[in-house]
Ligand SMILES: Nc1ncnc2c1ncn2[C@@H]1O[C@H](COP(=O)(O)OP(=O)(O)OP(=O)(O)O)[C@@H](O)[C@H]1O
């Protein structure tokens with residue numbers, strides 16, 4: 001266990017989920033569980049629960065700027081991640097701040113659609129993400145539908161995941177994880193394409209309705225381990241192991257896509 005006095009600081013730049021399962025709330029709980037302190041730039045509010053997104057309300061760009069300014073005036077941010085960014089204006093506002101504050105350990109989780117189907121990034125936002133944000137990122141972590149949009153191709157096979165990863169890398173981001181949670185089969189396979197190597201991360205597919213916020217949780221865990229000074233490869237492997245552990249210990253909350261239990265991780269790990 002890390003001495004809490006030694007916790008590094010990370011930053012999540014994301015949307016709030018009033019249901020507490022995904023977005024900013026998933027990120028903050030994950031970072032805390034992974035022994036990293038979490039600061040928050042809220043890019044938008046969602047009225048959301050386990051059944052879906054009932055409303056999405058982006059925050060004004062000057063309020064996004066003000067949150068960055070407050071955080072950067074006080075904290076030593078070692079790594080950052082983005083989540084729901086809603087539209088091109090917010091993507092560009094975040095990209096400007098990433099440049100201004102020289103946030104080099106940046107993970108972009110290109111959140112586009114919530115589990116119930118609601119859009120969390122419009123088409124112009126996707127274009128701005130490709131053009132303005134991905135070239136600033138260290139790592140991007142699309143799920144299969146997001147990878148299809150970013151790569152401009154259909155993904156049906158593992159070979160397609162490899163091709164899509166390479167196409168996304170050509171957008172200017174050196175490291176890519178194409179997540180396989182949306183596939184089928186007894187195993188979930190994530191394709192990891194790093195600047196200097198490639199590998200697959202494999203886990204048993206858990207059959208559970210408590211999967212709300214899995215992508216946010218994976219990218220937040222990787223961000224937390226990066227903030228601790230891990231190499232990217234080690235941070236990805238540790239983040240994946242954390243994800244694999246907690247998805248096997250679901251909570252029974254809400255009437256739809258239930259949340260994960262990001263906390264209490266050491267206990268969960270010892271139960272396996
Ligand atoms: N049923 C499952 N069993 C085990 N691991 C899973 C399962 N579903 C997803 N994962 C893992 O969770 C992580 C997130 O994958 P996924 O493809 O679900 O992301 P996502 O669609 O962005 O999630 P969300 O939209 O809910 O935030 C990956 O590491 C994936 O391997």
Ligand SMILES: Cc1ncc(CO)c(N)n1
Nearest residue numbers: 015016022023084114213
């Ligand atoms: C606010 C927010 N961010 C991300 C996701 C994707 O999990 C979600 N459902 N809601």
